[in-house]
Amino acid sequence: MIYKVNAELKNKLVPMFENIDSTIVLSYLQGHMGDAWVDNLETPTVAQITVGIFVFFAGDPTTKEAAELLCNLPEFTLAIVDSDEWKNRIESIHNGKFEKFHRYRFEKNPEHLNKSHILNFLSSLPEGYEIKKIDSNIANGPSFQELSEDFVSQFKSIDDFIKRGVGYSIIHEGKVVTAATSFSVYDDGIEIEIATHPEYRRKGLATIVASSLILDCLDNGKYPSWDGANIESVELAKKLGYVFKETYDTYFINHNE
Template identity: 80%
Template sequence: MIYEANNEVRKKLIPMFENIDSTIVLSYLQGHMGTAWVDNLENPTVAQITVGIFVFYAGDPNTKEAEELLYNLPEFTLAIVDSDEWKNRIETVHNGAIEKFERYRFKKDPEHFNRTHLQNILTSLPEDYEIKKVDNNIVNLPSFHELSEDFVSQFDSIDDFVNRGVGYAIIHEGQVVCAATSFSIYDDGIEIEIATHPQYRRKGLATITASALILYCLDRGHYPSWDGANSESAELAKKLGYIFKESYDTYFIDNIK
């Protein structure tokens, strides 16, 4: 049997997840967002953290509760673990329903950024385009949400995003055509979510919005964490000043029955 963790249990999970290098995990462990499930509320030996479509596992993968947790998923899941034992368990339990691919981690050091470089990028905004910090007006535009539901989906509400999150958007002809926001938040920063309308790609807009968001974070002593979903995202990160750390296995699990 598995149980949803409360705040007291959450604190017990910190050592269990210490080997997973992800600010999204910190979002839960530091009490900002997400949920967790465990096998035992007093002395958990296996646990699952879920923030949006991201699901992380730690502890003993060989228990029957571990299998229960591996079925305790959102419709579409990106599962991340820190051991071959867990990888083998995922591949066994979800045989035929998974796709294994690589994501890309970057070193988390604010000194790696060149502010002058980022400010110069902002000057490359094409004519007739405008970049704005996401406010109550922008966050309610349908074109903003059509780009990515994950701009605000980890927050309790749109108001909660406006109060605790941050984002920048590029507007063209009254429509949001590119935006970068805080997918999640943790004590010392954010995890970046970025999306561009298909008709507006290859114009440098993602680089511009990301630069604005990174500068905003740096000015406030927050770290703008970047985790690349694919090689294109990884190359954009390098262009912005991030230094590659490692690639790691991720499992897409289609949980639709």
């Protein structure tokens, strides 16, 4: 049997997840967003943290409760673990229902992000385009919401996002064509989410909107953490000054397949 963790028990999970280098884990452990489940509320030996579609597992993967946790998933899941034993358990339980791929982790060092270098990218905004900080009017607009549901979906509401999160958009002909937001928040920063409309890609817009968000974070003493989903994201991060650290395995699981 598994149990949902309440706020008072979060600290018990900190040692279990210390080997997973993710600010999204910190978002939960520091009380900002997400949920967790364990096998035992007093002395947990296996645990799950879920923030949106990201799901992290730690502890003993051999228990029957681990199998329960591995089925306690959103409809679409990106699962991340820190051992081959966990990977084998995922592949066994979700045989035929998962795709295994690499994500790309970067060093979390603000000294790598040179504000003067990043500021230079803002001057390349094409004529007819406008950068705007995301407010409630933009966030409630259909072009913003259609671009990516992950911009604000980890927050309780759009108002909650405006209060606790941060984001920038580029507007063209009255529509949001690219945006960069805080996918999640933790004590010392955010995890970045970026999306660009397919018709507006390869124009340098993602670089510009990401630069705006990064500069805002640095100006406010927050770290803009970057975790790449593909090679294009990796190259953009390097262009902005991030230093690549390592690849790691991620499992896309279609739980309802």
